[in-house]
Amino acid sequence: MQNHLHLILLFVIATLLHITVAIAQTSPKSSTDTQQNNTTKEGLPLKELRLFTSVFDHIRRAYVDPISDQQLLENAIKGMLQEIDPHSAYLNADSFQQLQSNTHGNFSGVGIEIGKEGEFIKIIAPIDGTPAQKAGLQAGDLIIKLNQKSTQGKSLDEASKLIRGPIGSSIVFTIMRKGVDKPFDITVIRDTIHSLSVRQKVIDDTIGYIRISQFQVTTGKDFVAAIQQLRTSHPTLNGLIIDLRNNPGGLLQASVQVVDSLINKGTIVYTEGRLDTSNTHFKATEGDDSEGLPIVVLINGGSASASEIVAGALQDQKRALIMGTRTFGKGSVQTILPIDGDKGIKLTTARYFTPNGRSIQAQGIEPDIIVKPATITEIKAQERIRETDLNKHLKNTDDRKKQAKMPDKEKAINHHTEDNQLFEAINLLKGLAILNQNKESTAQ
Template sequence: MSSVISLRLLPALLLSLAISPAALAEQPVSEEISSAPAPLPLRELRNFTEVFERIRSAYVEEVDDTTLLEYAINGMLTSLDPHSAYLQPEAFTDLQENTSGKFGGLGIEVGMEDGLIRVVTPIDDTPAQKAGIQSGDLIVTLDGEAVMGMTLSDAIDRMRGEPGSEITLEVRRKNEKELLSFTLQRAEIKVASVRTETLSGGIGYVRITQFQEKTGPELTAAIETWTHAEEPLNGLILDLRNNPGGVLDAAVEVTDAFIDEGLIVYTEGRAANSELRFSATKQTAARDIPVVVLVNGGSASASEIVAGALQDHKRAVIVGTRSFGKGSVQSVLPITEDSAIKLTTARYFTPNGRSIQAQGIEPDIRVEQSEVKTYENRFYKESDLPGHLKNPEQDDNQASEDSQPDQDGTIGPNELLKQDFQLYEAHTLLRGVTILSPNSGKTSASRSQPEHNEDADTLARSQTAQP
């Protein structure tokens, strides 16, 4: 029997929202368990058949036997943990189709919480993110209909639709007394994996929205562009906030871009081949460049693998808030041609043996998100005094030029930094490192240019860490 090993944040049904393209490849999974199974509990089996017959004969509405058995299977799996699920034909088809990277939906990762739909994270540049949906929002109604009582699958089906059609969501947000209403226009979701910017002081900024098949090569290409530029790369900010995960191999490649030896992640479980180990290679794009990794409560699974590995290797400073805490491995096991079960089969661990499950990654420097506001300085300076002596090293127009914002991509008080306090703090930290050890990035670049690895381009991505 074939299967797909996955490290995903939420049940695979979440894929029907068209929000997270993760590669799906088959890899055999042993179903043999080391210990012999215990005898079947006959008393409980009699109870099951009795309940089954009572429902068939006495329930207020007639339910066919096939539906009852599907309910029983689904109940067994969903009672185990939040990530095990029964993928009936429609859900299994969605899982297979939605790995293409193009989806029609809203662009949010969701899960069930107390009967409501909880937003795990909005995906960048999607209708949900542009409308202002935030991580932690609880969806209360969909087009005026209460979600209480709906299954997760039902709610997802209602949020799906043709691109261009609209849906109105009412959400409950922490610290807000009234429900918030959002009218979203569905769209075809094409999530960019890697986005980059250059900040002031020679600081590179990389935002990884999720881990896709080409995330590793895209990150390496961005680093090479910076290291071959005339301006030295003095530091790098790796932003994994609200990144729900993705392809495990991509997380390994991203980590490998910063370390050149040692363990990255390993998994342990009961199945014979569930024990996997991933280690760094010598092909390292940014061996010595100072790195800060940004995480928050929306950083999950593959994001936590990267943050945990770089933290254990003391290769990066982790800044932000505690991550989500998704440290389990799911295997998608086909049952028939059009149905499967998604079963939790293992846990993954950081190089130092830490389990992230229900714990998350604790940042080295905790920084809550807030607004950056500039305090107006009202002190007079020497240059304000009438008749002051001019600085012989200062051009006549320099003072007026310094007071104006730059118009290129590397402005002083960058607009991105103004809007994002956690990023501002990370940038400040790296600027301090740059001042103490200038041009450290330039030295690193000259001796750590990786060779192209064709195997990385063709590697089967059977490991995934996101729905």
């Protein structure tokens, strides 16, 4: 790396010397020629290159402590990337390796996706089942200190270095949270993160539920397997809930695979950028693994990037109802470009658009049905006299065996009251199932 950075510096200095000598040796030119000489043959601005080398030289000679050329040039590279947007970054060898591990679902740390908000670090979402989630870190939390060190002005790479550490060691997050007056501390114990991105279960024997915590290399394949497992174990499912809440995103290709498994045709997403490789149109292939099940997708402010691709595509293709609150609003694509083999840069290379041409950047996905998080409190009904309490009431002549088979609805309702958004999704799918049954009965 040091040799590579020295080459950059030598190139800059050599370029400046070459141009300076060339200008000195030639006679005065017209204004047009002078403008042409203000840039190098490679298109680099001469004035800014001179400024860079001047600042570089001042720091080398006058900074209070000795600092290596390597560190100065690496800082310059970091500055170029972190100043253009919140998601572009320089990846040193450790960060590059960490990123590759994250996409495969195995890494060490606390288990959060972070981004920049102003001068500070913001939690996009904690990953399911990780130390961060168990300790109480939430999507939208602003990290103002890490182990009492201010995060103000730090890059994502610098913050990641502070967050990572030996397994079993602790780190203290000082958090600002919406609705809380003062900053407060949360201590998290680092651990090895084995993140399964897809989990499934059946709710009340009638509704399939699939939770996608992030989009990894195997997420598309695991999602299809989850649907197949649900349909095999419960062939008479009435609907499917896909939970993307607090899913920070991940691989674009994985999100495309998830949508492709649910629609038969049409656009899934398309990207636009300056490179030819950044202009891509993803279309669905034939086949719906859910076999047309009604779908509700749950989203919130922690649903970002690849999650928004899934929600936006299913919304535009009218394949699912989107429920919850507005998503994060990250509508850009980052490409990992390797440098020197073990390092790289994460560079924003494209914007993505939903099938209807919507850009989600800084806007997010608005749900079809807004359901804000809330606590459901059961209000017990007053004891009232019912027909059965009246003297000489008429007996019900229906078969008692039929009555015995009726489900305990109150028990089923209480089981889901801790999550009101999930509760509403369940009610919606149950209501749709009843309407469809009534239509079939009427048609007969």
